[in-house]
Amino acid sequence: MKKALSLFMMIVLVFGVLAACGPNRAEEPKETEPTDSATGEEPAKPEKLVVWEDKDKGIALKPAIESFEKEYGIKVEYKELNMADKIRDQLRLDGPAGNAPDVVTLPHDQIGQVVVEGLIDEIEVDQAVLDTFTEASVNAQMYDGKLYGLPKSTETPVFIYNKKLMPEPPATFDELYEFSKDFTKGDNYGFLALWDNFYFGYGIMGAYEGYVFNNENGALNRDDLGLNNEGAVEGAAYIQKWYKEGLFPKGIIGESGGSAMDGLFNEGKVAAVMNGPWAFQGMKDAGIDIGVAPLPTLPNGKPVNTFMGVKGWHVTAFTEHKYWATKLVEHITNADSAKQRFELTQEIPPVKSLIEDPIIADNEAAKAVAVQSSYAVAMPNIPEMGEVWGPMASALQQIASQKSEPKKALDSAVDTIKKQIETNHK
Known part of the structure; x- marks a missing residue:
């Protein structure tokens, strides 16, 4: 944790150079694939979506990917990178080079900086989706009043x-x-x-x-x-x-x-x-x-x-499939996927329905983190x-x-x- 915080503090030292290397989103607007508002039709499905997951956590992503592939018929590949620093740093390089993934996981205290650098995009989801999570965990995914991801897990002292x-x-x-x-x-x-x-x-x-x-x-x-x-x-x-x-x-x-x-x-x-x-x-x-x-x-x-850290899933600013990347983020954070992640990694999901689920309620440590998180404040x-x-x-x-x-x-x-x-x- 202290290492992650120290790395976050170093961002400002290199911000000027990195900003110059990032995409100019104002001059080169990215084509997106919104649902047709007139017909309500979904955009064409991509053959594949790519996800960057935290190191040693892919085991929890596999079942969520399998169910997504079965439901939507879109293949999903994932790669493991250290979330504290490597994912952000690699995205800065691979994004402008055209090698970026569609979805990444990040600690919430990096959101402001990566938004400013143009590395992740605002997302839009139904209120019913947001209502499945604790308010504090959703707030942690916001920057300047806009939503930039959905919560994956939470931790607090x-x-x-x-x-x-x-x-x-x-x-x-x-x-x-x-x-x-x-x-x-x-x-x-x-x-x-x-x-x-x-x-x-x-x-x-x-x-x-x-x-x-x-x-x-x-x-x-x-x-x-x-x-x-x-x-x-x-x-x-x-x-x-x-x-x-x-x-x-x-x-x-x-x-x-x-x-x-x-x-x-x-x-x-x-x-x-x-x-x-x-x-x-x-x-x-x-x-x-x-x-x-x-x-x-x-x-x-x-x-x-206490300060609370929230890990989240985010749609990158470089994806050509924002609609389906957002669908994937919704799917891998739903109650079923979150429960499976807890079973496999012991990461506490900020999903309201799971806080009273026996899998957490009967687990002394998990319940303590969940209860303390209700008093916690997301790190700015x-x-x-x-x-x-x-x-x-x-x-x-x-x-x-x-x-x-x-x-x-x-x-x-x-x-x-x-x-x-x-x-x-x-």
């Missing part, structure tokens, strides 16, 4: 605990705080979280009414930042409290914090952590009997507003978000190490973010 050390998860952070004060001795810790990392720390600040960019009628306002408002400062003060009272070790501050925290938990020295689904397998491999639950309620009575997907990560990481590290008071650190971070946005996104 949850509460993971060692059942040997903590038989039941606490309902509130007040309970967790008292438990941690009693349990934390020597190398043993009651609860750990990477709150100096903005990806994790935002959940606390957001629950106290902090926000990154204000959402105005479906569009994010880059000039309205809420990262140093009264609520954000209050949330940051709560973060600082855990470090100041010695409940978090100094060793989990900074770039090596994640590996340090994972090591302590996998050695059985930590009762609980805030982490994501990507950590489950490593914990199990270490022999830890883990429990998973939504995060406890904060002292203000609010749930933690506009290009300006690339200017936020660095300054906020510096601010939270200053706060965690008690080198700065929350208000001062956040004011400085917001000032830097605004200057960088003004310089790099004119």
Whole structure:
């Protein structure tokens, strides 16, 4: 996850060159194949559609492709590429060269940039299709008020605990705080979280009414930042409290914090952590009997507003078969395909009907992610978000190490973010 976020931040450094290499869609309008509005007839079917899928996830795409081919008589081929960076980077090269696929999968926080670069197209689907997904997951596929994909899966940090050390998860952070004060001795810790990392720390600040960019009628306002408002400062003060009272070790501050925290938990020295689904397998491999639950309620009575990542399917701007590519996206995200994907990959589908399906409802970890996702906020997907990560990481590290008071650190971070946005996104 941290690698993916770092790669996203690098986009702005090469944007000018890439934009010059991308297609000039205004000068060379692409022929599309809309349904004939007079006759209602579908456009001619292509012989083949090509999909770029995430690495090692093709196993979940195969059954969806087979059912699509059976229903529509269109052959579908897929290729696996690393979703975090390779798909986007390869599309930049293959698109103008005429070798692009029809459909790709991307993390939602890349949508703004690839739209600006002209790599994916807006899509139109019936409201009934959108209604099958959670509202937050659909919003994550929007940019500037327009829809650019359908959600494939979602992930967000949850509460993971060692059942040997903590038989039941606490309902509130007040309970967790008292438990941690009693349990934390020597190398043993009651609860750990990477709150100096903005990806994790935002959940606390957001629950106290902090926000990154204000959402105005479906569009994010880059000039309205809420990262140093009264609520954000209050949330940051709560973060600082855990470090100041010695409940978090100094060793989990900074770039090596994640590996340090994972090591302590996998050695059985930590009762609980805030982490994501990507950590489950490593914990199990270490022999830890883990429990998973939504995060406890904060002292203000609010749930933690974790950042949510949504993977989606998108129609590329280079396809000559936009209608059928959109049909394919609809098909591989429907309830049946989403259920099969979960069974094969354990990726949580943001499909409403599946949240209460026994396949997820009876799976402790999957249910915890699904419930926590209902409180989560999709990471902003506009290009300006690339200017936020660095300054906020510096601010939270200053706060965690008690080198700065929350208000001062956040004011400085917001000032830097605004200057960088003004310089790099004119």
